[in-house]
Amino acid sequence: MDAELEVGRFKGFSRLVEAVFIPEGGGYRRVEVEPTRKEWVDFRRGRAIVRVVYRLPKGSVIVVKDVAPGSARARAFVVGEGGALEEVPVRSERVAVSAVGGREVFRYDTVVEAPLGEVRVEGARLYASGVGRVSEEDVRRLEEEASYALVFIYDTFRNVENVPVRLHFLGSLEQVEGGYALFREGRRLTPEEESELTRLGFRRTGRDHWVLDLRDFRVDLDSALEWLRANAKGLDEQFEASARELWERLRPLRELKRELSGVLGAPVEQVALGARHAPRAGYGGDHSLWVKLAYVDRAKFDEIRSRYPYVDGWFHLNACEEPFHSILLRHFPDEASAEVLGRACRRYRAQVEWFARIRELFRRRYRVEPTDIEHRGEYYAVRFPYLGREKFKEIASAYTYSSGAFNVGKQRLVEEMRREGLLEGVDLELLKSLGLV
Structure with missing residues (x-):
């Protein structure tokens, strides 16, 4: 009797006939059979569907495979009265083929639960545990390599x-x-x-x-x-x-990591110097020493984090403070390295000193110390603790108040510092190069 089914390229997947079995002696025998007739069903963009007709005895099993990008699904049909096809259950079964160097080589067989018993279609592809899909040549190579760790x-x-x-x-x-x-x-x-x-x-x-x-x-x-x-x-x-x-x-770099690890109490895997290495734009400065640690337990991580800022997987250390400054110069004592670090620390110390003098200015003039000073291009945003109405009015009469901060222009700040005698020993040219004045 004639059994019809559609194969070819469908929308999103392709279907092909994988195997045909005919009943024989209470079981099944696999046969190679060609369709007796083929006719186009659909031939549009992205599709190429053909109806094929097989002349098979009743009870025969046709196994097809639907293949989509990244996946494949087997289906099976039993030929019934008048060539009608009835779908029967299938399952995939992993079958060990051999073992190479402690790795199992295996395939996936399709097992059909047919009326006269199970029908097995051997998988055409081989896999190796820990490797993935392999060819027979790959298996031979694995056998050769298995004598090496x-x-x-x-x-x-x-x-x-x-x-x-x-x-x-x-x-x-x-x-x-x-x-x-x-x-x-x-x-x-x-x-x-x-x-x-x-x-x-x-x-x-x-x-x-x-x-x-x-x-x-x-x-x-x-x-x-x-x-x-x-x-x-x-x-x-x-x-x-x-x-x-x-x-x-690379010896200096390794010794630097070793000594930093001793200070931090955890192995340092990576280091980076300067603001351009910052994991997040705008964080830190040229004095920044960034370190990334090997895995440590939660208690050790929390202990280190309580001492140093942690940003996107990196701990932020100050290359101009001890013991980090001495450690850097000890392992990179050459003139070029000393100049790089010296230049970064001069800029850092000038910035720290400048902000300290801004705080001193407000202590002298208003008898209150800022809680935060933020450089914003042409002015500084200065924040204070709770001031009280009278003190707030006093400071607001001198500076613009916006978004919780008093805005102090850079030029005015310099003039007020000059009047208070706070510019003595200040390198204004260096501060200008940093954009602070």
């Missing part, structure tokens, strides 16, 4: 310009972007192997990848290279030489 993917040692590491190159945002090597697990690692990699300074990233970062002070390079020679696949002769060369160049 790690497989080298790439490194950035050889792409780094041979320039000295100074303060203006410091940190994750502008400092040397190279300095690490990426590896993939060749097989499932034992807990002991994972612990050993962590002890040597490797860092897990993703499900089965490991990074050796020469900017990390926790790395034991000699032991790590010895371990890689014995347990890694794909390293060339230049790898070790390039790693050692860059390792020496």
Whole structure:
């Protein structure tokens, strides 16, 4: 009898016939059969639907697959009286094919619950746990790599310009972007192997990848290279030489991280210097030293956060205050680095001193100290604690009041400071370069 169904490209998915089974001896036998007739049903933009007719005995099973972007769904039909098709349940079943290096290689079979028993259609694709879809060639490669703990993917040692590491190159945002090597697990690692990699300074990233970062002070390079020679696949002769060369160049940065970690009580993974490295625009200044920590527990995080501002994953330290100022100069003692830090601290200290003198001006003139002073281009917005009616009127008679603050023009501020004798020792040219006067 003739069984009809529609296949081809539908809106949003495509349908194809995956297998045909005919009843035989109380079960089913898979057969290769061609349609006896085909005719176009719909041929419009995005669609190409064909009606196909199969001549099959009653009780035959037709398995089709609906394929959409990112998904596939199997369906099955049993041929009934007059060629009518009745849909029957199907399920997907994971079937182990082999094991390679601790990884299971498997496929997904389609199992049809037909009237005479289950019908199985073997999946055409292979998968490996922790890897994803693989070909037979990939499986052979995994078998070859299974004798190694790690497989080298790439490194950035050889792409780094041979320039000295100074303060203006410091940190994750502008400092040397190279300095690490990426590896993939060749097989499932034992807990002991994972612990050993962590002890040597490797860092897990993703499900089965490991990074050796020469900017990390926790790395034991000699032991790590010895371990890689014995347990890694794909390293060339230049790898070790390039790693050692860059390792020496990055020594000041690692030692800086080590000492900062001791002060903070937690491992420092990344550092950055200056306002341009700020994670949020307008936060901090050139004196800012930003640090990003490795994972710490909640108690340690809260304790550090109580001491230093935390902005978008970074802790903000003051590079002009101790002990951070001495730490920076100790590990970057060259003239260029000292000049970078010295210039930033001169600007910072001039700004701190200037705001202190603004507070002193209001203490002298109005016998009250501001709670907040905000620089807004051509004027300063000065806020006070509760003043009382008479004190408020006194200050409001001299300055414009708007949005909770008194607006004090920069030029007027300088003149009033001059009259009060508060400009002695002030570098007005430096303040002008900072836009403060």
